[in-house]
Amino acid sequence: IKLIICLETLLKKKSDWEEITKTISERLALLVGQHFDERKKILKEMKELYKIRSAIVHRGKRTVEENLLNRLILLAHDAIRNSLYRYKENYSFDNFIDDIDDMKMKWENKIS
Numbered sequence: 001i002k003l004i005i006c007l008e009t010l011l012k013k014k015s016d017w018e019e020i021t022k023t024i025s026e027r028l029a030l031l032v033g034q035h036f037d038e039r040k041k042i043l044k045e046m047k048e049l050y051k052i053r054s055a056i057v058h059r060g061k062r063t064v065e066e067n068l069l070n071r072l073i074l075l076a077h078d079a080i081r082n083s084l085y086r087y088k089e090n091y092s093f094d095n096f097i098d099d100i101d102d103m104k105m106k107w108e109n110k111i112s
Helices: 001-013 020-032 036-059 067-088 095-111
Strands: none
Touching: 001 020, 001 036, 001 067, 020 036, 020 067, 036 067
């Protein structure tokens, strides 16, 4: 569940209201896949992994095949790594920190 939440946090904007499975699966495939066939495979895998997540959350499913869990770990790892590389290419470290500080300030303003 936590890995899926991680991917949702990384790949979904708050303003996204379309089907979350589709949104996350497509963005993950684009971010991680290197070519069309690999992206198709990731899209299909992520949709299946999201169904398992839903079964756990909504129907109380208790077991997940180890190979599926390992694949989800690898996909989440690749998504985080690729996001960091892309962020690094487009921003300096100072900008990165400023963005974090801005997010913190926005959060604090919402709380107060």
